[in-house]
Amino acid sequence: MDPRLFLADLEAKPAALRNLASILTVGDAWAGLPAPVDRVLLLGMGSSRYAAEMAALRLRAAGLDAVAEYASTDASWPPGPRTLVVAISASGTSQETLDAASGYAGSAPLVALTNVPDSPLARVADLVVPMHGGTEEGGVACRTFQHTLVLLLDLAARLSGEPRDVASLARRAADATEDLLARRDEWLPTVADLLDGRHGVYTLAPAERLSSALQSALMVREGPRRPAAGCETGDWSHVDVYLTRTLDYRALLLPGSRYDRPALDWLRSRAATVVAVGADVAEAAAVVRYPGDDDPYVRLLTETLVAELVAARWWAAAF
Template sequence: MNPELFLADLEDKPRALEALAAFLDEGDPFAGLPARAGRLVLLGMGSSRYAAGVAAQRLRAAGVDAVAEYASAAYGTPSGPGTVAVAVSATGGSRETLDALARHAGSSFVVALTNVPGSPVTEGADLVVPMTAGEERGGVACRTFQHTLVLLLALTRRPGLPDLARRAAEAAADLLDRRGEWLEEAAALLDGPDGVYAIAPAERLSSAEQSALMVREGPRRPADACETGDWAHVDVYLTKTRDYRALLFPGSRYDGQAMEWIRERGSTVLTVGGDVPGQAASVRYRHDDDPDVALLTETLVAELVAATWWERSQRQPSRLAAPSGT
C-alpha cells in the first residue's frame, strides 16, 4: 500500500468513469441473467458489501426479492435454480466470497463481478461482469468501489446509466480540480483526537461506510459509520464525551434531528454535497443536487482527506518506534 499511488488512483477516477460509461454504452452487462429468478443474493466483504447493501435496497424498492449478505455468514440464502448469486470481489480472490460462492456453484445461477479477469471468483461462473476500473496501484479499493456501485445499479434497470457515470466523472473532476479550495480546511476540521464519524442516509449508507474505511485503511486512524436516523439511537452518546468530528452526507429527513444534538454539544460537522444549519464547513461539487451522482462521488472527499493524512504520516516518525537509547 502506498499513499502516493493511492492519490494517483483517485486522480484517475474521472477517466475511469468515462471508460465505464463507454462500456455501458455497448449494452447491459447483466443481459445474460435468467429471464426469471426467484431471488437475488449479493455476496461480498468490505467495500464490496457496502455497495451491495445499497443496491439490494434499491432492488427491493423496485419489487425484486434481493438481499446483500456478508460472504462470511454461516447462514445465508439457500442455493437453488431460482436463485441468482452475484459474487462481488474486486480482486476476485476474497476467501470468504469464494467460500460463499461454493455453496451456490452448480445450483444457483452464478455471476462474478470483479476487476480481475480470470481470477478465482470467475471459475465456474455463469456470467462474468468486469468492473473495468483498471489496476489500483495504491492497494486500496477506491475506483473499484465506485464502479461496483455503477454496475450494481444496472441490476435495477436504472435508465440513463452511461450518462450517470459521465455526470459522476464530471463531479469527481470538479472536486479534484478545486481541492486547493477545500481540502486543507476539510482535513483540519476532521483532524481530532477521537477519530472521524461518517453519517449518511440509508439510501447512501455505503458512502459513510466507505469513508470510514478509507480513514482506517490508509492513515490508520479510528473511524466509524452510522445511518443518519439511527445516529440518534446509537452514536449520539459519543458527542457528550468525545471531541466528535463528523462527516455528514446530507439528504436524510433526519438530518435536523442529528444536527440538533450536535449543535447543542458543540461538535464539529463537515458536510459534503449540501448545507445544514450548524455545520462548520461544506464541500460542494458539480451535480451534487442529484442523489445518484452523490452516491457515486461523495466518498472522494474522505478519500482525499485520508490520502493527505496518510502521506503526512509517512513523513513523521512512527508512533511505534522505540525511544532513542533503548
C-alpha cells in the same frame, strides 16, 4: 500500500468512470443473466458488501426479493435455478466470498462481479461482469468501489425495469469527481484540519447512501490508520449520539436524510465539529459542494472522494 499511488488512483477516477460509461453505452454488462429471476442474493465483504446493501435496498424498493449478505455468513437463501447469486470481489480472491460462491456453483445461477476476469472467483462463476476499474496501484479499493456501485445500479435498473440511464449517470459522476479534484486546494486543507481530531472521524449518511458513510470511514482506517466509524443518519440518534458528550466529536455529514435535523440538533448542542458534503448546512464549519450534488445518485457515486482525499493527505503526512 502507498499513499502516493493511492492519490494517483483517485486522480484517475474521472477517466475510469468515463471509460465504464462508454462500455455501458455500447454493450450490456449483464448479458447472459438467466430469466426469470425470483430472488437476488448479493455476497461480499468490506466495501463490496457496502455497495451490495445499496443495491439490495433499491431492488426491494422496486418490489423484488433481494438481500445483501456477509459472504462469511454460515447460511443464507438456499440455492435454486431462479435465485440469482452475485458474488462481489474486486480482486476475485476474497476467501470468504470465494467460499460462499463455491457453495452455490452448479446449483444456482452465479455471477462474479470482479475487477480481475481470470480470478479464482471468476473461474467458479457462470457469468463474469468485469468492473473495468483498472489496476489500483495504491492497494486500496477506491475506483473499484465506485465502479461496483455503477454496475449494481445497472443491474437494479435491468431487473426492476426502471428506465435509468446509468451510463449518463456515470458521466455526471465523472464530471463531479473531476470538479472536486480540480478544486481540492480550495477545500481540502480546511476540511482535513476540521476533521483532524483526537478521537477520529464519524460519518453519517441516509440509508439509501449508507455505503458512502461506511466507505468513507473505511478509507480513514485503511490508509492513515485512524479511528473512524460510519452510521446511518436516523440510527445515529439511537446508537452514536452518546459519544458526542465525551469525545472531541468530528462528523462528516452526507446530507439527504429526513432525519438530518435531529442529528444536527444534537451535534450543535454538544459543540461537535461538522463538515457537510453535497448540500448547504447552516451548522457546518465547512461545506463542500460540487456539480450535480442535487441528485442523490450523483452523490452516491461521488461523495466518498472527500474522505478519500482527506485520508490520502493524512496518510502521506505520516508515511
